[in-house]
Amino acid sequence: MKIAINLLPIEFRAQQIRSASFYKIQAFGVTIILVMIFLSVLVVALRFLQSQNISQIQNRVSAEEQKISDLKNTQGSLLLLKNRIITISQYLGTASKQAQMYQLITTLLPESFSVSSISVGKDGEILISGVVPDSSSLDNVISNLTSQSSNQDKISQISLDTISRGRDGVYRLSLKIKPK
Amino acid sequence: MVIYPVAVKLITNSKVEGEILSKSKFLETKAQALDSLDQVDLDRKVNFALGSLPTDKDFVSAFGLLQSLTSESGFSTTAISLGSDASKNINAQSYNLKLAIVGPVTLLPILLSNIENSSRLMRVSSFETTAGGLQAGTISLNIDVLYLSAPTDFGSVDSPLPGLSEKDDEVIAKLAKGDTAASTPTTQLGPRGKENPFE
Numbered sequence: 001m002k003i004a005i006n007l008l009p010i011e012f013r014a015q016q017i018r019s020a021s022f023y024k025i026q027a028f029g030v031t032i033i034l035v036m037i038f039l040s041v042l043v044v045a046l047r048f049l050q051s052q053n054i055s056q057i058q059n060r061v062s063a064e065e066q067k068i069s070d071l072k073n074t075q076g077s078l079l080l081l082k083n084r085i086i087t088i089s090q091y092l093g094t095a096s097k098q099a100q101m102y103q104l105i106t107t108l109l110p111e112s113f114s115v116s117s118i119s120v121g122k123d124g125e126i127l128i129s130g131v132v133p134d135s136s137s138l139d140n141v142i143s144n145l146t147s148q149s150s151n152q153d154k155i156s157q158i159s160l161d162t163i164s165r166g167r168d169g170v171y172r173l174s175l176k177i178k179p180k
Numbered sequence: 181m182v183i184y185p186v187a188v189k190l191i192t193n194s195k196v197e198g199e200i201l202s203k204s205k206f207l208e209t210k211a212q213a214l215d216s217l218d219q220v221d222l223d224r225k226v227n228f229a230l231g232s233l234p235t236d237k238d239f240v241s242a243f244g245l246l247q248s249l250t251s252e253s254g255f256s257t258t259a260i261s262l263g264s265d266a267s268k269n270i271n272a273q274s275y276n277l278k279l280a281i282v283g284p285v286t287l288l289p290i291l292l293s294n295i296e297n298s299s300r301l302m303r304v305s306s307f308e309t310t311a312g313g314l315q316a317g318t319i320s321l322n323i324d325v326l327y328l329s330a331p332t333d334f335g336s337v338d339s340p341l342p343g344l345s346e347k348d349d350e351v352i353a354k355l356a357k358g359d360t361a362a363s364t365p366t367t368q369l370g371p372r373g374k375e376n377p378f379e
Contacts, residue, residue: 072334073219
């Protein structure tokens with residue numbers, strides 16, 4: 001068992017307690033100041049390092065920009081090539097609506113249909129005039145053109161503009177075919 | 181007093197640093213990509229593309245090509261003239277050529293296919309035939325010959341670089357194939373006139 005005996009007078013003891021707490025506050029203040037100094041130094045050092053790092057990266061960026069500027073012709077050629085290819089690929093190897101419609105119509109017309117003229121317009125509209133020897137051939141022409149299975153569902157409208165039957169029994173007709 | 185503004189600057193600059201770093205990486209990759217490209221090969225590809233879709237109207241070469249395509253398809257040309265109005269085409273400009281030909285109408289699909297699959301971009305706008313079957317009919321065709329003005333913007337230093345996909349390479353290969361076929365001379369012109377006219 002530890003026994004502490006303080007024989008100092010009460011005033012002296014009170015002064016000692018006051019000075020002890022003052023030292024504590026002083027030590028705390030000094031620690032705070034030291035911490036602040038440490039943090040300031042740290043932040044300034046970090047800022048310095050960061051500035052150095054940024055300037056290094058900026059130098060690297062300038063060097064790369066210079067390198068790219070030297071290769072400006074290559075970049076221009078590549079952009080020009082890509083610009084052409086985008087458009088070329090839209091057209092190359094694809095038949096126009098006009099050509100497609102002509103191909104379709106020529107396959108749909110029976111051999112008995114003697115074509116006098118075919119005209120294909122800008123929107124793919126076709127005007128055909130021709131002669132068929134008899135009514136069954138005429139039926140055949142119309143059913144071929146109007147049947148969805150044979151016309152591949154590419155025809156929206158067929159109109160028989162003119163039709164006449166000659167003394168020889170042949171039918172002269174002109175058809176207007178609208179694509180879908 | 182010192183710590184706060186410096187710390188704020190440190191945080192702001194770290195964002196800036198990140199941005200510059202990513203820019204640096206992007207530029208580095210772009211420079212490497214540009215450096216790895218073979219300029220000679222690229223020029224060759226550009227020539228193929230410009231041959232197919234020039235930057236301006238090329239009447240003379242289009243006339244020549246159409247004439248050779250019609251004769252290859254079994255037709256003979258009676259007249260070629262400049263048309264007035266061209267159809268509107270997507271992403272391209274065009275001028276119209278009128279072609280009057282004579283030949284078997286049964287071969288017309290081949291001619292249409294030859295024109296539209298030619299390495300020089302052309303579209304059949306409209307046409308008219310006056311006889312069918314194996315008869316030698318007269319055909320008049322309106323053909324839109326496509327061209328496209330050169331782009332005005334060739335990209336800045338920090339603009340992204342377009343890449344060439346496999347599909348693009350296929351298109352270039354097709355053009356190269358067509359160009360080789362088209363460049364084969366069909367007719368040889370003999371010497372014309374005196375070598376020295378003052379002799």
